[in-house]
Amino acid sequence: EPEVTQTPSHQVTQMGQEVILRCVPISNHLYFYWYRQILGQKVEFLVSFYNNEISEKSEIFDDQFSVERPDGSNFTLKIRSTKLEDSAMYFCASSEAQTASGTQYFGPGTRLLVL
Amino acid sequence: AQKVTQAQTEISVVEKEDVTLDCVYETRDTTYYLFWYKQPPSGELVFLIRRNSFDEQNEISGRYSWNFQKSTSSFNFTITASQVVDSAVYFCALRLTGANSKLTFGKGITLSVRP
Numbered sequence: 001e002p003e004v005t006q007t008p009s010h011q012v013t014q015m016g017q018e019v020i021l022r023c024v025p026i027s028n029h030l031y032f033y034w035y036r037q038i039l040g041q042k043v044e045f046l047v048s049f050y051n052n053e054i055s056e057k058s059e060i061f062d063d064q065f066s067v068e069r070p071d072g073s074n075f076t077l078k079i080r081s082t083k084l085e086d087s088a089m090y091f092c093a094s095s096e097a098q099t100a101s102g103t104q105y106f107g108p109g110t111r112l113l114v115l
Numbered sequence: 116a117q118k119v120t121q122a123q124t125e126i127s128v129v130e131k132e133d134v135t136l137d138c139v140y141e142t143r144d145t146t147y148y149l150f151w152y153k154q155p156p157s158g159e160l161v162f163l164i165r166r167n168s169f170d171e172q173n174e175i176s177g178r179y180s181w182n183f184q185k186s187t188s189s190f191n192f193t194i195t196a197s198q199v200v201d202s203a204v205y206f207c208a209l210r211l212t213g214a215n216s217k218l219t220f221g222k223g224i225t226l227s228v229r230p
Binding site: 033035041042043044045048056058089091093102103104105106107108109111 | 148150152157158159160161162165206208210216217218219220221222223
């Protein structure tokens, strides 16, 4: 069964460093998302992406964040200068095109720890 | 703006007991989708069910059943004859129509099933 994959599974970084989180969505999906979950809290929407541009972003997704689909398979989230409060689990999700119900399937997550 | 409330934070049951996880949602839209996701201790988000706002029929899948009541804006999830493997955090989520629309999650319910 096709699935969303994410790398790395864990990342530790120093405050102020740049990180890039990578995702490979399900191959026939065209809608991509990033969510984050601070430890013990709910899952929060960051950004949605379609046709090589951002469709919607939350207030969390400030200028320090960017997303990119550099090739036909990868979808990346970059945090330019990490802060302590960026420590969280980051989930990538994808959903089918042309399906109004649009179930989003999630990857296993990248646990980011900013020291 | 949409909102999902999962008033129960933690539930502990003994194996083989039935348990119901409550979910109440708020939206002004008349068409929307409701979801349940499971997050086991390993951390990934596993899709369980999607229900659209036009379909109020209850659904059963093995030991899982869902009760959608539009009149009370509730979408409750019952696990019959619970098992230790059901121990996880369960999230209810709401999504408006539009292929690219974000998921709004509740805070999640931590279910512990004791042997």
